[in-house]
Amino acid sequence: MPDPFDSILYRYVYCTLSSTGDAECAGHGLFGGGLLPGGLEWLAFPLTAAIIVAALINGILGGVLMMIWGERRLLGRFQGRTGPNRWGPFGLLTPIADAVKTMFKEDxxxxxxxxxxxxxxxxxxxxxxxxxxxxxxxxxxxxxxxxxxxxxxxxxxxxxxxxxxxxxxxxxxxxxxxxxxxxxxxxxxxxxxxxxxxxxxxxxxxxxxxxxxxxxxxxxxxxxxxxxxxxxxxxxxxxxxxxxxxxxxxxxxxxxxxxxxxxxxxxxxxxxxxxxxxxxxxxxxxxxxxxxxxxxxxxxxxxxxxxxxxxxxxxxxxxxxxxxxxxxxxxxxxxxxxxxxxxxxxxxxxxxxxxxxxxxxxxxxxxxxxxxxxxxxxxxxxxxxxxxxxxxDSVRAGNIQSGVVLSDSDAPAIPAGGGD
Amino acid sequence: MDGTIDVVFWIMSAGAIVTALLVVTVKDVFRAALALAGSFLSVGGIFFLLQAEFVAVAQILVYVGAISIIVAFAILLTRDMGQGNPTQSNRLLVVGGGVMAALFVAVAGFVAYDTNWSDRDSRLTDLDVTAALTGQYEESTNRSGDTVLIAFTGVDETSAKDGVFADTTGWLGGLLVRDYVLALQALGVLLLAAIIGSIALVREQASE
Incomplete structure (x- = not known):
């Protein structure tokens, strides 16, 4: 198993907080490293973990919001409609509005x-x-x-x-x-x-x-x-x-x-x-x-x-x-x-x-x-x-007639620019 | 870093014990099942702390991911049981508890008696520790003449770091498919027989 300092993410955050990481910290970390005052350096390990986890969870939340937007836009494209496009450029802020709405609903x-x-x-x-x-x-x-x-x-x-x-x-x-x-x-x-x-x-x-x-x-x-x-x-x-x-x-x-x-x-x-x-x-x-x-x-x-x-x-x-x-x-x-x-x-x-x-x-x-x-x-x-x-497929075999196609006039009219 | 690991260990241990107690005290069966899953998870965390990653993940995979789900699914299928046995105990509680306690004391006592506490540290030399830390295992004999797997071949002492252990997974895999392959195959046959047997039991009988 490689050691944690192989991860530049870990090394960077850790070395910014504590300079006791000795040789491994040379040349890494912001502000010359060792931000924690003496005596508090045992905090470096838990703090590093907390900082990385906080950054990661926020990154995941951002990624999820982007994906919700991307998925709705793409589905719109695939289905011949626009997808969310009202709030923000290309509807980019729609997932944020969705998130706020979700949070304020009655539980x-x-x-x-x-x-x-x-x-x-x-x-x-x-x-x-x-x-x-x-x-x-x-x-x-x-x-x-x-x-x-x-x-x-x-x-x-x-x-x-x-x-x-x-x-x-x-x-x-x-x-x-x-x-x-x-x-x-x-x-x-x-x-x-x-x-x-x-x-x-x-x-x-x-x-x-x-x-x-x-x-x-x-x-x-x-x-x-x-x-x-x-x-x-x-x-x-x-x-x-x-x-x-x-x-x-x-x-x-x-x-x-x-x-x-x-x-x-x-x-x-x-x-x-x-x-x-x-x-x-x-x-x-x-x-x-x-x-x-x-x-x-x-x-x-x-x-x-x-x-x-x-x-x-x-x-x-x-x-x-x-x-x-x-x-x-x-x-x-x-x-x-x-x-x-x-x-x-x-x-x-x-x-x-x-x-x-x-x-x-x-x-x-x-x-x-x-x-x-x-x-x-x-x-x-x-x-x-x-x-x-x-x-x-035993169920399908007897039931499906071939060639049943909706004519264009059967399809519901697509409203311009609606959500999904 | 050591202090943090101690803190995590105590959190995990407390979690394992508290959830294990919940399993036998909570009245709702499904809550007990969830507590059981929590207990398994805490034990898996302790395995992680002990650097036994494969055992830890196997613990999560088998106990949390399979056994807990089977327990929960059984509760789902027997919905009337959902509210639980109101006392979670019966007349033979004292007898059963006494037998289990005696067995536990016997096992723990045997392990404590059988482990060579005084000799254990002295037998591990610095180089043995280095070999364990860098993963350079080899089959050889130790000082008292027994065959052991931990030894070293040209270990560079500077390459060992605290808390960094070797690839235990590959080592376990080698043991499993080379040294103990017969036991593995026998287990596979046993499981297959169990599956076929259960299918045969629940198969709809052709009406006479």
Whole structure:
């Protein structure tokens, strides 16, 4: 395990506060370093942690606000309308107005609810989402903790939100929330298996669970070397995030808002926040594990590359939301167990054989692996598409008539410049 | 830094003990389940402090992420149980508690008796500590002739830093798939048998 001073973020803040960091602090820190008066230098470590955490949480809040705006604008584009455009240039201030509105709404707690559990659930939802950022390297040397089980930690805390959903539904004592929890638990537990196994291919290539080591190992981005792993990880993360093709847990046409039905004001705001924070964190994980992390061309700083790649992933995630309808729960379960699970096993076996053939691969050998993996990827996707395609969906087969298209006159008129 | 770690340790320990007490005293079953998850989480935090990162994350993954959820899900499915057994105790409370307390004292006493407290520090030389800190493990024999895994090969003492430990995950993984691979495989077969058995039990019987 590398030491904390490898993180320039940590070193900079620590050395600004305390000069007792001796040799490691030479030439780092603002104002020549050592701001804390003598005798108080034991405060440097907790203060450093507090400052970094405060900065990080504010950064995440800003990122979430930006993402809410970006997602609504993009969805507007995809759906042939404008999206939020009234408050501020390009509607940029809309999320701030939304946040203020959310905070000032009445905080309703149902009388049948278990008040303690009801209050605890949004916090339990947000905490794991924030925890992921602790191990996310957002640039060369810019990370909070480089622990050698970072990827495992992300998977572990990512699974903890199931407990929050269960707490929300049992706490609010609402039947729709109960349905939602049943669906969410079934789905999240099923998708966790392909999610974990799809990462093993990357682990075999990099030989480490540390995100920093994984980024370092990517002489070419791993989504080229591990297309099947990338595909399965992307799909399974969408399910873990409860995002649109898989958002049966909060399907508003069936079960109101699922486990969030009874929540209002800032408690609802926390759910909303954690959902977006988790989405951004997941895009960060995808960037670090599959897209080469902070690697890029030289004059532009590494942090910029990381954020740019994250924004690209987020755009794809919004794109998927705009393009796919919500699946039924049985389709979701079939897809997890009959397609994704087998695909990850294929990826695991093929990657294992390739790593056996080329242990600690050079860049050229990574390209050979990429070639073989792409063939496997395309062939297996084709086969699974044929075997599990729409013809074999028993419910749909008899019901859907082909060629029912709305004429233009059936579509409702689009109001100019409305919100979404 | 050491003082901070002490503070975090006491917070974690207090959290683990308080939530563990809540599990057996709270009347609502679901609240007890949440307290149990909190207790597991605190223990995971203590593992982190002890630099056993893999065990810490495994603790969160398995206990918080799986076992707590199964407990909570069972409560969800048996909704009538939600309000809980009003006393959380029965006639045999004293007997059961006595047996468990006796077992705990026996185990703790055995560990305390079996650990060689006086000899422990003297056996670790500076170089052994350096090897542990820099992760240069190797199988060899220690001074009393037992085979141990902690040793060193050309350790540079200056490369060791306080509180920086080696890659325990890789070491554990090596043990798991090399030395104890038979046990791992046996566990896999056992779990598979359990899954198939449970499916066979709950499968709808074809009507006669």
């Amino acid at each position: 309703v707690v149902p009388t049948v609810s278990d008040r303690l559990v009801f209050t605890l659930a949004p916090i339990m939802m947000l905490a794991p989402a924030l925890l992921i950022y602790a191990v996310l390297p957002i640039g060369a040397g810019t990370w909070l903790a480089d622990i050698n089980v970072a990827l495992l930690l992300i998977i572990a805390v990512g699974g903890a939100n199931v407990l929050a959903i269960l707490a929300a539904s049992l706490g609010s004592g609402n039947r729709y929330a109960m349905f939602s929890a049943m669906r969410a638990v079934a789905m999240l537990i099923s998708y966790e298996i392909p999610l974990v196994i799809s990462l093993i291919g990357v682990l075999m290539l990099s030989g480490s669970l540390s995100l920093v080591a994984i980024v370092d190992a990517q002489t070419i981005p791993f989504f080229i070397v591990q297309p099947l792993g990338f595909f399965v990880f992307l799909v399974a993360s969408m399910a873990e995030l409860n995002r649109t093709p898989f958002d049966v847990a909060e399907a508003e046409s069936e079960i109101v808002a699922g486990y969030m039905t009874d929540y209002s004001s800032m408690k609802f705001g926390l759910f909303f926040l954690s959902e977006f924070a988790a989405t951004i964190a997941t895009s960060g994980v995808i960037t670090a594990v599959f897209l080469g992390g902070w690697h890029g061309f030289d004059p532009i700083p590494s942090q910029f590359w990381f954020v740019a790649k994250m924004v690209a992933v987020l755009t794809v995630i919004v794109w998927i939301r705009a393009s796919w309808p919500r699946l039924r729960i049985d389709q979701i379960m079939n897809f997890a167990w009959k397609a994704l699970f087998e695909l990850t096993l294929i990826n695991l076996v093929v990657s294992g054989l390739l790593v056996l053939a080329w242990p600690s691969p050079s860049t050229a050998e990574l390209w050979y692996m990429a070639g073989i993996n792409w063939v496997v990827f395309l062939v297996s996707i084709y086969i699974f598409g044929r075997v599990l395609g729409p013809k074999h």
